[in-house]
Amino acid sequence: MSSPVSSGSSVLSSLGWNDSLAAELPAGLVPARVARVDRGAAEVLSADGHSQAHYSAQVRRAAAADPVALPCVGDWAALRRLPEGRFELEAVLPRRTAFVRGGVARVSRGGLSGDSQGQVLAANVDVVFVAEPALHATDTADLGRIERLLALAWESGGLPVVLVTKSDLVGEGLDFLMGEVAAAAPGVDVHPVCSVTGEGVEIVRGYLEGRRTAVVLGASGAGKSTLVNALAGGNVMETQQVRAGDGRGRHTTVHRELIPLKDGGLIIDTPGIRRVGLYDMGEGVDMVFSDIEDLAERCRFADCGHDSEPGCAVIAAIEDGTLPERRLESWNKLQREAAWMASRSDARLRKELQNRWKIIHKEMRKPGRSRP
Template identity: 80%
Template sequence: MTTPGHDLLSLGWNESLAADLPGGTVPARVARVDRGVADVIAADGHHNAQYAARLRRATVDDPVALPCVGDWAALTLLPEGRYELDAILPRRTAFVRGGVRRVSRGGLSGDSQGQVLAANVDVVFVAEPALHATDFADLGRIERLLALAWESGGRPVVLITKSDLVGEHLDGLLADVAAAAPGVDLHAVSSISGEGVEVVRGHLEGSRTAVILGASGAGKSTLVNALAGEEVMETQQVRAGDGRGRHTTVHRELIPLAAGGLVIDTPGIRRVGLYEMSQGVDMVFADIEELAEGCRFDDCVHESEPGCAVLSAVESGELPERRLESWYKLQREAAWMARRTDARLRSEQTRKWKIIHKSMRGKGRP
């Protein structure tokens, strides 16, 4: 995937990362992960690095701490000449989804926890396909991905892919999506005709890293190939009759581009749960937050309160009812996730204290 001449600076290496690198280790960027082994790019090329035992132990109860695509890793050169992935350097940004089922050591299904889809990402491309004139964009999916994008620390950008398929209906589609993505750059893109590809490339100047997220058939891999100027990801033809692409990508992979910048291609996402939301939902629904400033009560939840400016906006047609329903849904999910996370942290803390007390009793202490 890479070409000769790639150096660490072109992959995003900087002085801040260098300050966190443990002594005696070599820096590398994670390009792909697969069951305890990572494909990494170091100054001397690609390597398959197995996880060190201490890293496996440290991450057994915390999937979010596992190495992921985009991470910067510290490698240790072993006597036999191979590299071992010793540690993950602090992440600048991380795109984390919730709702991932963790399997316990006994083989039984455990708690749902977070999963990092990409790390150290500057731009999050949310790809939604324009299939044909009678289809509507999945605005709820766009809003959900944008919430996670804002929360990640990266800058979200919405891409309406396969724009050549909608013809004169494109302007209306873009208007609908723009209303669901306030404050976010929005571009129509056709990897076939080339429309918008250079605009997208402009978001990847220098050593910026982007991740492309979206459902199967959104044209993510085709866009990666268009950005790379060559076929670096396998693609398939759209299905006859519905214009949808088949699911092709089965893993996340970091692709350095010859013209500069890096892009992470991802498999189609079927379910995207929120995870430890702070301001992500509020950023997506900035229009509702602005309207809420006119509510009579500061604690208005926009359901049946008198003097609710948000409900008034729905009644007048200023705010689509669909948008408010989506806000309700994501707010409830974010609140539920926060409660569950608090309960899990309390449970873990209790377990740790039980272990400490048991150890103290074993030493004859009261």
């Protein structure tokens, strides 16, 4: 029979705990993985099972200064066991990966506007499943949504995978549809999946081998919760039918939740995403549009804007039909948004630094304070 210590270590290991995380754990605190977050508290999974942990004052202050520091689903947390038996969440351990979305940029006569604050949707994720239902995936806006989510997925540090869900709905048109989606996701695996018939479910399960963690992202009605249930082998998430008439999904999942699967691996189900902004982009957009980046290297001018310049390889590809014009438009849109978010973020950081210096100078001017 295994000892309580070895049993607890096995539970933590099944949740993704490893030696590098153990090295980051402050002395005297207990490790746990965040399964769900509520206001001021988190539902966590630890060696002792499922429990609730309220945020410490230090965690609340950090989250107030930067929303990205707020504990999120998938985080590894350090808990303090209080004398009365409750837990307090003292710290969030360093994230290996993080899927962060920004505020949505809006186009107006004055240019782009919106919120530059970030929100972490999932942390310590190995695989990012972008789910797009077959019923709608040929629509231009939906291909744009795939590209947007893939940019964030690449930026997160996780492996992006596109799942064309409800693949049984398109019949003989599936091959054409898969080609359209694959063209919008160069370098990314694209799989048809039908959770009802089981098509592709085992392929999806293969991405979770080795106790990996995945997050499923997509619009309402994309079949995310149905897929999670198929992987779990039971109804762990509530599901609903797509609305009749407009074909749009209802928000069934109203919170993000980390679910350990009985066959190994963990998966995070998420509410439907209607609008999602870019945040702190590095190479995410370039990875999604690697085909355009490759063409751009063959342009006559190094600073080609791919508009009307002579010798533009990108425009030539559009004219000969090898590159959809829609794709260039989507690339331009995401490039502008990424640049705007970077400028907003830089301005916010400058403002925060100015405010900190104001506080320091105010303290130094107080009577009785010695000056260097």
